[in-house]
Amino acid sequence: MALTNDPREAARGRADEEAAQGTALVTSPARIEIPDSAPSDDDLLAPFGMEEHPTGGFHGLLEVIPTKADLVIDLIRANSLWPLLSGLSCCAIEMMSTATSKNDIDRFGMFPFRASPRQADVLIVAGTLTTKMAGPLVRLWEQMPEPKWCVAMGTCTTSGGRFKRSYSVVQGVDRVMPVDVYVPGCPPRPEGLIYGLLKLRELVMARRGQWRTYVDRGPQRVAWEGDVR
Amino acid sequence: MRLLVERFPDIARDLWTDEDTVEVQLPRDAVVETLRTLRDEPEFGFYMLADAAAVDYGIGHHFEVVYHLYSDRHPAWLRVRVPVDRANPRTPSVTSLWTGAMFHEREMYDMMGIVFEGNRDLRRIYMSPDYRSFPQRKDFLLPDDAADSSAAGVNPLERPETWDLTTFSRELTSSAATYPPPDTQVDVPAEAYPHGQESADKSRPA
Amino acid sequence: MTAVDPETRIPDPIDLDRAEEARLRAAAGLAPPSPPAGSEYAGFELVGVPDRPLQTEREREMYTLEEGEMLLNMGPQHPSTHGVLRLVVKIRGEMVTDLDPVFGYLHRGIEKLCENATYTTVLTYVDPMDYLASMHNEHAPAIAFEKLFGIQAPRRAEYIRALVVELNRVFSHGLMIGFLALDMGGLTPILYAFINRDDVVELLAAISGQRMLFNFFRVGGVNWDVNDEFLSRLGTWHGTVMKSIGDNEKLITENEMYGVTGPNLRASGVPFDVRKAHPYSIYDELEFDVITQQSGDVYARYLQRIDEIKQSLHLIDQIMDKMPHGPVQAQVPGIIRPKPGRAYGAVESPRGLYSVYAISDGGPTPYRFRMRDPSFISLQVMPLLMPGHLIADTMAIMASLDPVMGGVDK
Numbered sequence: 001m002a003l004t005n006d007p008r009e010a011a012r013g014r015a016d017e018e019a020a021q022g023t024a025l026v027t028s029p030a031r032i033e034i035p036d037s038a039p040s041d042d043d044l045l046a047p048f049g050m051e052e053h054p055t056g057g058f059h060g061l062l063e064v065i066p067t068k069a070d071l072v073i074d075l076i077r078a079n080s081l082w083p084l085l086s087g088l089s090c091c092a093i094e095m096m097s098t099a100t101s102k103n104d105i106d107r108f109g110m111f112p113f114r115a116s117p118r119q120a121d122v123l124i125v126a127g128t129l130t131t132k133m134a135g136p137l138v139r140l141w142e143q144m145p146e147p148k149w150c151v152a153m154g155t156c157t158t159s160g161g162r163f164k165r166s167y168s169v170v171q172g173v174d175r176v177m178p179v180d181v182y183v184p185g186c187p188p189r190p191e192g193l194i195y196g197l198l199k200l201r202e203l204v205m206a207r208r209g210q211w212r213t214y215v216d217r218g219p220q221r222v223a224w225e226g227d228v229r
Numbered sequence: 230m231r232l233l234v235e236r237f238p239d240i241a242r243d244l245w246t247d248e249d250t251v252e253v254q255l256p257r258d259a260v261v262e263t264l265r266t267l268r269d270e271p272e273f274g275f276y277m278l279a280d281a282a283a284v285d286y287g288i289g290h291h292f293e294v295v296y297h298l299y300s301d302r303h304p305a306w307l308r309v310r311v312p313v314d315r316a317n318p319r320t321p322s323v324t325s326l327w328t329g330a331m332f333h334e335r336e337m338y339d340m341m342g343i344v345f346e347g348n349r350d351l352r353r354i355y356m357s358p359d360y361r362s363f364p365q366r367k368d369f370l371l372p373d374d375a376a377d378s379s380a381a382g383v384n385p386l387e388r389p390e391t392w393d394l395t396t397f398s399r400e401l402t403s404s405a406a407t408y409p410p411p412d413t414q415v416d417v418p419a420e421a422y423p424h425g426q427e428s429a430d431k432s433r434p435a
Numbered sequence: 436m437t438a439v440d441p442e443t444r445i446p447d448p449i450d451l452d453r454a455e456e457a458r459l460r461a462a463a464g465l466a467p468p469s470p471p472a473g474s475e476y477a478g479f480e481l482v483g484v485p486d487r488p489l490q491t492e493r494e495r496e497m498y499t500l501e502e503g504e505m506l507l508n509m510g511p512q513h514p515s516t517h518g519v520l521r522l523v524v525k526i527r528g529e530m531v532t533d534l535d536p537v538f539g540y541l542h543r544g545i546e547k548l549c550e551n552a553t554y555t556t557v558l559t560y561v562d563p564m565d566y567l568a569s570m571h572n573e574h575a576p577a578i579a580f581e582k583l584f585g586i587q588a589p590r591r592a593e594y595i596r597a598l599v600v601e602l603n604r605v606f607s608h609g610l611m612i613g614f615l616a617l618d619m620g621g622l623t624p625i626l627y628a629f630i631n632r633d634d635v636v637e638l639l640a641a642i643s644g645q646r647m648l649f650n651f652f653r654v655g656g657v658n659w660d661v662n663d664e665f666l667s668r669l670g671t672w673h674g675t676v677m678k679s680i681g682d683n684e685k686l687i688t689e690n691e692m693y694g695v696t697g698p699n700l701r702a703s704g705v706p707f708d709v710r711k712a713h714p715y716s717i718y719d720e721l722e723f724d725v726i727t728q729q730s731g732d733v734y735a736r737y738l739q740r741i742d743e744i745k746q747s748l749h750l751i752d753q754i755m756d757k758m759p760h761g762p763v764q765a766q767v768p769g770i771i772r773p774k775p776g777r778a779y780g781a782v783e784s785p786r787g788l789y790s791v792y793a794i795s796d797g798g799p800t801p802y803r804f805r806m807r808d809p810s811f812i813s814l815q816v817m818p819l820l821m822p823g824h825l826i827a828d829t830m831a832i833m834a835s836l837d838p839v840m841g842g843v844d845k
Contacts, residue, residue: 086512088519089541089841090566090647093610100629128563130844132357133519133540136511162560165551166544167364168356187647249713250779277707279781282792282805295792295805297779301712306779332815340546350493355539355844364547 071208077121078204081149081197084120085113086140088127091154091187095126103190110197117143122200123177124193128156128163129170141177149180149200153193158182252308260311261321267298267307268326275300275307278323281333283341287367291315292343296323313343322347340365497535503527507826511540517614517833518840522817526826534821534829536814541844549804554580554654554771557804562648565808565842567610570596570603570639571784573652575791575806578715579780580654583773583795591761592656593717598754599639599651600716600782601747605676606635607785608698608740608747611837615737618834631679634672641665654771656764673751680744699787699813699836702728702739709783721753733835770799786810786837806845810838 155161160171510521519540613628787809
């Protein structure tokens, strides 16, 4: 066995030996390091000598910008979060008010309230969640494709609110599904909901390129009284 | 009101009135016939059932079904109270007179557990079909996790250690069967309220 | 829930348990079950818990399918069910033959909570019931409680009450028109309706501090007197509202007594309005007409709302003219313990007769607090209205009835 200082040489030699002895181990290819935090545009562009032009756009050596597809896709996602058209009670009226002319959340790419959970990104739980409604609502959540986010709108959905003592109210929607943003208020003003949704957008931007699924997050549902059978 | 006394001498002793309500009490067996008369006779003309509610007067007492009727010929609401036995809560249905009583009766069945004989669709309306309690009965206590917190004391209901249900039931059963029961306020020892609360109403656990 | 035939239906395990338990107990000669000694319920006996039949007559009729029929489930999450209503529709082809509304997806137990709250707190609990008409929700208990206490709100407070209640009626009817148009396929009217609604709720927020669940009424008066911001906003809004209603009109434009009240009833030609029938507050001093329509269809219900908005504006004019000076709150102790008694208070909400039946036993909380919500009763004409119509008409007919699920489910 040849002596060498190069570890790759040594490994290759060891592999040859092991192959000869029939005890070869599958060696993994060299690992590509991906930074955990999203790199800024400047960091990505610096090696290519590109810089931002004062009048807009980039100029430099390259005509393409190298980046990760996830970052671009999540950038698009963050700027077009489509909520599910689903209201439970009083807060739903304020949610609609948020969507209509005066407080137009179309400005943030959030207008198209989708009627089908399969096309929606955000579930805005607007209103009191009762035990009978918990089953259908969790089914809606499970039908939404990943990645998905949940906004709890109003005190009833954050803690049960004024109905906390009731015999038929779920005391906070986070008992049945994971929640990303809580918007307090009874009901919150439309400005409050817009602020919450902008916080959600910040959250999506911050987790750009590294979202995880909700499969092993949040409490698991067993059975609810009101499950549609 | 005079009309009522003339037509139904039996119920005259139970008549009661204030500025815009006339109240009568009917036995359970006579309710459908009397209400039909009240609805159909032109001199009464109480053709609209404004409300139907159930009241629970507590353990040892009775249920009561209360109908509010409207007539455009009389300047008052008519309130008809029908006592129902608590051990056997059955009363005839008035859906044959007013189709609109259907949901009222379903709600009373759901919330109080009163069975309306003759109702075609007596099932739970609010709670899910496999729910077993009747939430608006007075012996249904609200679940409350605030009882465990150190900040308890807003309402004695939230502090089970202050409940004295045996005293409560004894008092209810010993008092006369008239409603309302005499003042059932119980003196609470001072050490029962360590959080500085001065007084609490302990008379009605639910 | 799916269609089942009573013979093949698998019984509910709970029914089996109960039947089995009853059979075993009867065989052993035992009494009905009672709570174990030592438990906190030991003082009580479990009496009068009736058994429920496996299937009621109506259920059997509804869920038995004939040749060519099928069941269609709408809701509880459906864009046009106005909340969490669930409708089971039996259809033959595209024709509705029967319909079964299923409630309870928003049942919050408000009556029970109110029976455990002081009289002042009750007025906050009733707010989210009919959440498009919170002012009316508070008005009925305030009337009933004032009867219980034997107090009278000052006249200025009564005028302010009538004012805010009519403002509430305007935006509630406006939203109904918007939703009706939305459910029939027009997107634009809802945008206009919400612009109007935002104007009115900001107006009411100026006087009460909240946009939706106002909590403005107090027992024996109202919370605040009218302030400058309210008056200036009212002036601005009043200048534009007639034009916007005209715009809305340009943009869009017989049943039996089933207990239905309110605009739905008046649209069928019956002139029943609680404000005339049993005048409460100051409505006997004001002049207004009870509008009726004769045809009783969806279009009549729409016209009815438009006309009632005009009447409400007429009323607001009169109220602002006649409003006297004075206090807005009667002298009321902090914790109120009324004498034992019963009281019934009824108001005309945007959806019909909204009434409260309150019983006091002398304690600080109501002994029994019962609310009759008009949209709960309106919904039970759905199975009577729908048969014979197309499935697509369900949306329009339901929107024209204008149910609010918070009120239906309490």
